[in-house]
Amino acid sequence: MRRLAHHDPRGVLRLVTAITTEHPRTRRGTELILLVLAVGLVLLAYADVALVMDGRLPTDLLPMGAGFGVIVLAFHLVLRWKAAYADPMLLPIATVLNGLGLVMIHRLDIAAGDDIGQGAAVRQLMWSALAVIMAIALFFVLPDHRRLRRYTFTFALAGIVLLMMPLLPVLGKNINGNRIWIGLGPFSFQPSEIAKILLIVFFASYLVQTRDALSLVGKRFLGLPLPRARDLGPILVAWLASLAVLVFESDLGTSLLFFGVFVGMLYVATERRSWIVIGLGLFLVGCYTAYLLFAHFRSRVVLWQDPFTPGYSDQLAKGLMGMASGGLFGTGLGAGHPEFTYFANSDFIIASFGEELGLVGLMAIILLYALLVERGLRTALAARDGFGKLLATGLAFSLALQCFVVIGGVTRVIPLTGLTTPFLAAGGSSLLANWVVVSILLRISDQARRPLNETPPSLGSDETQAVKMVKTR
């Protein structure tokens, strides 16, 4: 079957190649094989933890394995039914990352002496199940990703409300100096994770409408085509909003993520490098101002320059020492002491993996993230509509940026900021959001890879009806 695309050297968005394969393949069988491998890997890691820490195989290996397998298999079957042409690699990668995260959280529970029924691992397991159910449900409520365009401004408003929610007096909770949580009874939730998705949908929809104005008009300055002053509006609004997040919620990570994703999508939509220059300039101004204003931010920079500075938190130093003690092949799961680092199961889970799986294991995990992002960008290339392209690009880029910010922070490439490691870190809101991201990417990739003559009647039915009206007139 042939997938239509258009190759234009000017840029990614309009980049299309006419690709022809002999037969349209759904690749669901490949996905099943990869899933079996993924579940096997997670169960091996789970058995290994019990073997090392308790000296015997876990008694609940079979029920655990069956439960995990059933959840994953359910997703796989829904894909066969609802999105047969979806990308075959997204689900296995997400499964492995989520599963390994669960094993590591469980292992840290044991080290902390938590009762298994009360520990973070059980909560994470429940959130995983809930997240997968939400991701599956999305296939039923959203038969076509283009429907999201109908709610462009609703999503923008909802995103901003969610983002600002932690500032409300009763709902908002201040945990460890970051006001990014809302509490509902015993649960706390990080609404910025959901806001991330809503705002990316909004950006994609908005930029598809306005990219021509943003990319065509304007003067050149120093060889860079500069946009008109009034077209700068959106980028300034995005910048101010992320500054507001930074100032009022002291959440550097989220603020960086939003602004970065917006600038990235602006660049992809308009193909103009000047947006990157402007974005980076604004970013540097914001960083410098924050550095001057907030002690909180200054201490991150001090620790980045020297993690052993006396009088500051030794979290970063402990993470680095942990990874150093892991060496090339790691201590083996359950044999190291990642629990010495604070937040070893959330912010510093990458350091925990670095210690127990070593550089070899950590590289594999980083590679899995890279492959996940690659599949997202591949989906964007193959998507037939501009909105789908921009949405997939934005989601994939947000995953990439998030990984860079977190892993870069833990490994002291950039100053440490509080963002969650996608799929691995303990935290329900992040897990939920990431599974929804994967679900949307699967939905777009299904439409991108589906042969034209198999397109379900629901797609483009508006067009067909309109044409019929013209014909009968």
Added chain:
Amino acid sequence: MSELTVTAMRFGILALLWAFVFSIVGVMRGDLYGARVVSRGTGRNARVASREQAARPARARRNSLSHLAVIEGSMRGITLPLSEGGILIGRNPECTLVLTDDFASGRHARIYAEGDQWFLDDLGSTNGTFVGHQRVGEHVPIGEGARIRIGTTVLEMRK
């Protein structure tokens, strides 16, 4: 539990993790080499088109017209299959063939089949749709080799 088992499992996990990474890369590689990228240029396109037809005789039924090729304009070199449901052409991202042509309308024209014949509809475009040098309206029959001009883009019906 013996030291040996633990060590074996420790390296087994790393090996399986990398095996997983490599099987994913392997699938991606299969996708890359399993696909034939149609290069521009009429000669090769024609050959590919005929091979496609041989592979799928069902498509050959409809008057043997199977492809629409862009032969002039910024998107020159692209071909797309004429599908049963018809083809919508324009700048709107929802179109089957999305033109990057400043002189095309959002929903510019439509090509569809009735029985064995393909027809062209101009959907009320601003700058018009031309077959040859003739500006056309609705329900215009088009045959093999018909050249359809939309803005600066010229399309050709091919076998």
